[in-house]
Amino acid sequence: MSTPKAMQQSFALRFSSGAFLAFWCLLAAFPIFWIAVMSFKSPVDAFADSAWDVITGPATRANGDGLSIIDIALGLAVLYFAIRWAFTRLPGLVQRYCPPGLLVLGWIIGALAYAILFVLIFFGVLPLVLGVLNSLLGPLGNPVLGLTTQHYVAVWAENEFYRNFLNSMLVTAGVVTISLTVGTLAGYGLARSGSDLAFWLLILALVFRALPHSVLVAGYLPVFINSSEILRPIFGEGAPTLYGQPWAVIAVLVSINQPFTIWMLRSFFQNIPAELDEAARVDGCSHFQAFRRVIMPVMWPGVITTGLFSFLLGYNDFLVTSLLLDAQNQTMVPAIAGYFNRETTTTDQVEAVAAAVSITAPLFLLVMVFQRQIVSGLTAGAVKG
Amino acid sequence: MKFKTFAAFVGPSVFMMLLFIAAPLVSVFIQSFQVTQPILQQVEVETCTPGFLTQTCVTETKTVPVLDDAGKTMTETRWVGLQSYRNVLQMDKFWEAVGNGSWNDIMQIDFWKALRFTLSFTLLTLPLVIGVGLAIALAVNNATRSIRGPIIFISLLPFIITPVIGSLSIYWLFVGDGILTAMMERWTGTNISMFAQAWTIELLMYFYRVWHVAPFAFVIFYAGLQTVNMDTLESAVIDGASRWERLRHVIVPHLMPLIVFIALIHLMDCYRVFEEIVGFRSQAHVISLQWLTYDFMTPDDAGNRAISRASASAMLTMIGIVFLLILPLRRTWRDHKGSAH
Structure with missing residues (x-):
């Protein structure tokens, strides 16, 4: 749909409306994003003064918990393909193997199976593979980003x-x-x-x-x-x-x-x-x-x-x-x-x-x-x- | 639809609402005039300790609760009239403070403190929520089609998040030397603690509430903007209306029913502000009416719940709801009567 000429907006207006939108998105997502980051750090890092320390987590890294560049790259790749697969292939699979009357049930089972598979791969197989890779690759395998799941283990298990x-x-x-x-x-x-x-x-x-x-x-x-x-x-x-x-x-x-x-x-x-x-x-x-x-x-x-x-x-x-x-x-x-x-x-x-x-x-x-x-x-x- | 069929369809829902909403209201109303206390009796107890030559015996009267056969404390329920209301309102202290002309003294009394906060919270966040929601809706309507989906996704996050967790997430950004407090300290060069005085906590609460509810207003306004009559807008352009005048005279009147709807929902929800107090842990500085009732109901150190005072404060809260709803309900009544004729 093309906008009539009279309705077109000046550059300044478009820019300020875009800037406002970007600011709102930052505001909306930041507190939630930030507590997610904090939860993976050791207490010293999580409540550090400087934002950079909270993100990179030097104290967490010093404790020996961290991700190397390889970890991050491979983890992101797996995550990307997992999400893509969930949105492109999963619906088809569910529809093919599920009797038509029970579509809701089929979706619940499909989602559960997907979640279990994802957890197995992401938290079971991936760390094993990465452990071997990190030790083989030397400098690339050194941790650069402090990250620990100990708090989650403490909360859920202990x-x-x-x-x-x-x-x-x-x-x-x-x-x-x-x-x-x-x-x-x-x-x-x-x-x-x-x-x-x-x-x-x-x-x-x-x-x-x-x-x-x-x-x-x-x-x-x-x-x-x-x-x-x-x-x-x-x-x-x-x-x-x-x-x-x-x-x-x-x-x-x-x-x-x-x-x-x-x-x-x-x-x-x-x-x-x-x-x-x-x-x-x-x-x-x-x-x-x-x-x-x-x-x-x-x-x-x-x-x-x-x-x-x-x-x-x-x-x-x-x-x-x-x-x-x-x-x-x-x-x-x-x-x-x-x-x-x-x-x-x-x-x-x-x-x-x-x-x-x-x-x-x-x-x-x-x-x-x-x-x-x-x-x-x-x-x-x-x-x- | 025959009445019988209608009753069969609506029956279960009405039954649940009557049993769990209307009946508790009646029982709260009755409870607010009663006090349930354990029955106490005075007992003379003689305690003897072994001493030289003779035992040393002391007799004292103790107040002990009466136990029934099962060994439980027996309680009695008395009618006390307006006593519980007097305990909550503390009118004597209130009038004394009014007599002194001292605002701070009034704010020492829990109920008046809670009332003051609840009202200013409700009234101050209302224009902010509508303004921010409208601004986001206009900006999104202005944006390229492809990025609207992700923006709506991000905007929904603050709305959908558990209120206690949402306020906690903001609390953690500012608590102690949290990163935002540290940032402000670096800018101003002074030592800031956001949770040491009432007004900074209140500011954060206003911020939290606007952050939490603006997405709701935004989504509704955004849907409303899709139905603005383009012909009216174009004729306004031809008549030489500026962008601001178009907003003021075409778009806002078109959205007016939605603004009223959001205002009504927002007033209802804000009046029962509660989760913020828990999330920001501001009991010592800022409390709300609903929190006051909640606090009476939570067991104290001895395990007692002040049910009658809770009921009194709940009934006082209800009065506010009546004031809040009287205008919209009168309007609906008039509309209904108008449509019937």
Whole structure:
């Protein structure tokens, strides 16, 4: 599309807008990039005054942990081909070997297999090969960039961060599945009903969305702690104490998320032409059959997008999980608060940084894979109404 | 759609919202007028120590909690009226401070301190988020098509990151002699510590929030910019409107509904500012309303949670929400009535 002459911009304007954009990108990425760099350095380097020292890591190198030029070159090459392969070949493989009905499952298995293979090659085979290469090549094999994975080993193996990771996965998976199941039904119902009741439900949901979560938790906490006594008349002796139970937290997070979910899904369902299910109803389907046979096959883009936002809510939550879960069932984000409460030495601090980067990495992958869905989700609610 | 079918579709969702949002609200409201305390009794205890000739015995009265059959502390729940609210608001100290005309004395009281921060946080970041978001959207709209994808990817990172981690990542840049503090010290030649006084922490919090939310505003504005009517823009050019006038009179009015939408979402989210306090560890200097409730609920050294005070502060927070939503809700109500006729 060629721009009309009158709309063309002067060089100064183009330059300043480009410069502003570059500055914003730097600002947006820098803190995240920087904590990723810090997490690989020894404490002295990680909190060094000069930026150059943090990047090159002289103290880390002095400890004997570092990468040579060969390491960097080969590592980057492997990384490049791995990412390219994931985006060009992997989709084809998944589609070829997966029965058509189970595409979602096929993708999950494909992604898992790919992740395992990547970890095996990158952290298993590559260091072995490079160890031999470095010793053969002499000066080229000397470390130039200080880099150590000891903090990650400490966090994941010694401090058993994988437990928190599994708890996070449990809570997040529960939140996503349940809130989508409940939310899709409600969103469809709200989108297809023009009644006053539907309008008032949506307004009520909007009010609920504005509530601070701490207000709600103040309501749960005493009930959850004493729930075994309160529920005893109903359930008998086996009445559970809800405090500290992951499934209770899942229920709470699903409900907190419901207002947002139904608003979003409603706007997606409104974009699906109502003629589609009317045609199915003419052919003799009930509302539920029409929903299952006609709407379900076409609703996936909206559901995936809403699922992403439910995932973010469950994964990022600090307030609810830190108050309603005990130490054994703690998820990742509140667990990191435990790090900085006892953060006395600089080693502890860098371990906290490594834990923070570990939490961010899955989110990074998420944006990479689902960028389009996230953008469409953000705009769906706003632009259409 | 018949009511029965509608109810079947919406039922589960409404049930969950009622059980986990509406019911807790009611129970918080009731709790805020009650206090649950362990029942205490005074017991005379005689302790004897072996001594020469006779035992030395001391009798003293101790206050001990009453235990039930299972050996647990028995508690009683009393109605105390507005006592918890009085504890949170500390009106006597407040009026005394007002009488002295001393702003600092008011800011010594936790609730008023939290209220002051929450309000200024909400109101100051709002124009910044809209301005920065609009600026990025205009700049991206100006950029070559091929680099828009990567820029959107990078811009989404601050938005998607866990809020606690996001504020921590900025905290680590400035803590102690972190590289940015060291850089500022080199420029100014003075010793700077960003986390020793309230106003620098607040500045970093404002920065963090704008950094975190501007991408959201940017994506929405960017989508809105794609639908600007080119004919209107061209006729504005023909009428001799400058670039600024075009922005002011064509683009901004077109984006107005989106600006209102973002402002509403931003007000709701900012009013419950919380993660920043945790991430920046600023409890000693800056606190927010939601953090105040959270703090009452976390067990203290003796393991007690101040539930009734938490409920009172939660209800006070709710009042703010009512003020916040009253205008948009009135507008929606009018629109709804208007569309019905």
